[in-house]
Amino acid sequence: MKLLKRMPSMSQENSQDKEHFTKEKRTLVAMRKTLSAIIRDVTPDSSALKSPLSAATVEDIKMCFGLIAAREHEIAKEAGVELNERPQYPDSKKKTNVVSLDSLKATIASPKGDK
Numbered sequence: 001m002k003l004l005k006r007m008p009s010m011s012q013e014n015s016q017d018k019e020h021f022t023k024e025k026r027t028l029v030a031m032r033k034t035l036s037a038i039i040r041d042v043t044p045d046s047s048a049l050k051s052p053l054s055a056a057t058v059e060d061i062k063m064c065f066g067l068i069a070a071r072e073h074e075i076a077k078e079a080g081v082e083l084n085e086r087p088q089y090p091d092s093k094k095k096t097n098v099v100s101l102d103s104l105k106a107t108i109a110s111p112k113g114d115k
Helices: 009-042 055-081 100-110
Strands: none
Touching: 009 055
């Protein structure tokens, strides 16, 4: 008797893809964190001291960070996630404006001529 191999359903394929991307994303994050920790560890405390890394090694490290970032963007794009994240600093201007509902109600309730 011949056994037919059952094809995975679409949901199984999607979950396998998601699992693969999740594992790949975790790997990329671990690589980025490890690489940046190595850089911090070998960077001299004083800017007067010369870095132990050659210029070629520094360029290779920059290329690695670029490749990691590019792949992370590809994974996010394939997952339908927009990457609009930007660093937010405490002293930067806020792009939102908080308005109290009471003042908004008062503005809507009063005629345009009365202010």
